[in-house]
Amino acid sequence: MDGDTQLYFSPDYATARRRFQETARRAGAVLEALELDARGPAGEDLAIDVAHWGTQDPRRALLHSSGLHGVEGFAGSAIQLQLLQDVPRLAENTALIIVHVLNPFGMAWLRRVNENSVDLNRNSCFHGSYAGAPSAYAKLDSFLNPQSPPSSDFFLVKAASLILRYGMATLKQSIAGGQYEYPKGLFFGGKRLEQGLERYQAFLRRRLGSLEAVLAIDVHTGLGKYAEDTLLVAAEDYDRLGPIFGKRVRAMEAKRGPAYRPQGGLADLLSAALPQAHVDFIGQEFGTYNPVKVLHALREENRWHHYGSGTVPHPTKRALKQAFCPDDESWRRAVLKRGRELVEDGRRSLL
Numbered sequence: 001m002d003g004d005t006q007l008y009f010s011p012d013y014a015t016a017r018r019r020f021q022e023t024a025r026r027a028g029a030v031l032e033a034l035e036l037d038a039r040g041p042a043g044e045d046l047a048i049d050v051a052h053w054g055t056q057d058p059r060r061a062l063l064h065s066s067g068l069h070g071v072e073g074f075a076g077s078a079i080q081l082q083l084l085q086d087v088p089r090l091a092e093n094t095a096l097i098i099v100h101v102l103n104p105f106g107m108a109w110l111r112r113v114n115e116n117s118v119d120l121n122r123n124s125c126f127h128g129s130y131a132g133a134p135s136a137y138a139k140l141d142s143f144l145n146p147q148s149p150p151s152s153d154f155f156l157v158k159a160a161s162l163i164l165r166y167g168m169a170t171l172k173q174s175i176a177g178g179q180y181e182y183p184k185g186l187f188f189g190g191k192r193l194e195q196g197l198e199r200y201q202a203f204l205r206r207r208l209g210s211l212e213a214v215l216a217i218d219v220h221t222g223l224g225k226y227a228e229d230t231l232l233v234a235a236e237d238y239d240r241l242g243p244i245f246g247k248r249v250r251a252m253e254a255k256r257g258p259a260y261r262p263q264g265g266l267a268d269l270l271s272a273a274l275p276q277a278h279v280d281f282i283g284q285e286f287g288t289y290n291p292v293k294v295l296h297a298l299r300e301e302n303r304w305h306h307y308g309s310g311t312v313p314h315p316t317k318r319a320l321k322q323a324f325c326p327d328d329e330s331w332r333r334a335v336l337k338r339g340r341e342l343v344e345d346g347r348r349s350l351l
Helices: 013-026 070-085 104-109 135-144 155-166 168-176 195-207 235-245 266-273 291-307 315-324 329-349
Strands: 030-039 045-054 060-065 094-100 213-226 229-233 249-251 278-287
Touching: 013 030, 013 045, 013 070, 013 094, 013 104, 030 104, 030 195, 045 104, 045 195, 060 070, 060 329, 070 094, 070 104, 070 213, 070 315, 070 329, 135 155, 135 168, 155 168, 155 291, 168 291, 195 266, 213 229, 213 266, 213 291, 213 315, 213 329, 229 235, 229 329, 235 249, 235 278, 235 329, 266 278, 278 329, 291 315
Parallel strands: 060 094, 060 213, 213 278, 229 249
Antiparallel strands: 030 045, 045 094, 229 278
């Protein structure tokens, strides 16, 4: 790998945070850190860092966030660091807000979930309760969440059998849509709003109460075609946002594309925190490997966390990082290119 992408893709959370803070200050941003109680592998402080450009009482805002799923934050952080090198020009009464790593524990510990093993993109249950699970999830629990350390256990054979039995679309929604009954299981949405999101919601209410319109871009990885991005929107927004952002737009429905509709997603938190504003939400999802390989990486890391020692220097951790941030120069260049392009498209849409 040459040095180009290494300027933006950090090797770990601590480096990413330091780079973000230093570059944001040089770019003239107003910085705020939302401190968390959780700590990193070396006992270091963890925080959600927010950088703000433009008017402090904006009517419109481009809100760019990364790292909601921890280990997926390496790509989003890289895009944000690149943006800081050349901050887009803003129209009058418009702000650019960059939210660096909404789940710093997950990025620091190479987990997709937070310190309580909660999937933060299933944790904003403002229109329902923190209870229940898809009916198929109980049948799949022993396959998804073995109560033992990582081991070879014919995962691929079992996965192929389940795909033949249920179909890929049904499995995607049943497994990844979110569940609230298996605290050590994959895609667990928690039992209450988690501290990080609670503090982020308070920040939005406190600082952005003047907004009338928001375009929120939240960066993820691991879903879709390798080195290509899919722009995921709510099904009800598909017809309106498709013509604006182009052919990459897909509805968050398992039967209509590579995605599924999560319960308690980040879009719900934004709408609840900013009820006075019209919020358009785009999940920018960069594809890596096939979903069976990604699921296996998630499953084995989860076993290591709950039934091993959970330490970072372990093959399951390296495999998980590779599943969500391939060590491939062409993939990383594509992420930087499309990340910047979408921000520019979003800026124009707010004019």
